[in-house]
Amino acid sequence: MKISSMNWMQVEDYLKGKDICVIPVGSTEQHAYLSLATDSILAERIAEESADPLGIAVFPVMPYGMTPDFMAYPGTVSLRHDTLAGVFTDILDSLYHHGFRKIFIVNGHGGNMPLEKTVNEWSAANSGSRVCFYNWWREPKTWAKVCEKDPVGSHASWMENFLWTRLEGVNMPEESKPMIDLKKLRGITPAQARELMGDGNWGGEYQKTDDVMTEVWNAAVEEAREVLREFSEQ
Numbered sequence: 001m002k003i004s005s006m007n008w009m010q011v012e013d014y015l016k017g018k019d020i021c022v023i024p025v026g027s028t029e030q031h032a033y034l035s036l037a038t039d040s041i042l043a044e045r046i047a048e049e050s051a052d053p054l055g056i057a058v059f060p061v062m063p064y065g066m067t068p069d070f071m072a073y074p075g076t077v078s079l080r081h082d083t084l085a086g087v088f089t090d091i092l093d094s095l096y097h098h099g100f101r102k103i104f105i106v107n108g109h110g111g112n113m114p115l116e117k118t119v120n121e122w123s124a125a126n127s128g129s130r131v132c133f134y135n136w137w138r139e140p141k142t143w144a145k146v147c148e149k150d151p152v153g154s155h156a157s158w159m160e161n162f163l164w165t166r167l168e169g170v171n172m173p174e175e176s177k178p179m180i181d182l183k184k185l186r187g188i189t190p191a192q193a194r195e196l197m198g199d200g201n202w203g204g205e206y207q208k209t210d211d212v213m214t215e216v217w218n219a220a221v222e223e224a225r226e227v228l229r230e231f232s233e234q
């Protein structure tokens with residue numbers, strides 16, 4: 001149930017029976033050969049596919065996040081922590097104002113994880129509200145499925161390469177890239193980070209078969225739906 005496919009009267013009706021909604025958050029940043037919108041596409045799709053059978057409303061994805069390390073890659077947009085925290089505080093205030101009390105945030109980008117503290121603080125300050133911050137790719141069953149297929153994978157590798165994040169006419173390298181040493185990312189400039197990361201894949205193969213990716217995807221959607229269902233019933 002996408003908010004973008006509803007009008008306000010329908011939302012008013014929805015709120016008579018439910019006070020839960022989902023809001024995805026992604027990032028616009030380099031993903032090697034994949035779409036710059038990869039994290040947003042995946043977060044929004046996980047949100048929609050998990051919430052749909054439960055009849056839960058999903059707000060449009062917030063397409064920008066915190067990604068200072070990738071600023072030497074054209075097309076990357078990075079928000080400051082204060083900005084993202086401010087945006088989410090305003091979003092949560094608005095949702096609360098309309099009667100939403102349970103808010104499930106589907107995050108698709110590791111750099112956004114500090115946002116969890118902000119939304120938890122917000123929840124503690126707004127009585128009757130509950131916020132669940134869900135990092136879809138890191139959840140145990142999803143991560144186990146990824147590792148079962150190939151434990152070597154990370155940012156912009158095969159594990160983010162789905163039919164809906166790859167680009168037409170762009171061919172993937174066939175080799176597997178050795179994992180970059182993430183410790184070296186500490187204390188360096190974006191230009192140095194680009195030098196270290198090269199094409200932007202942090203390591204692993206670039207692409208797997210559609211069958212493998214369908215399995216990973218289904219595991220991720222199922223797990224997100226399970227957690228969302230529990231959250232809605234609590």
Ligand SMILES: [Zn+2]
Binds near residue numbers: 039108160
């Ligand atoms: Zn990503």
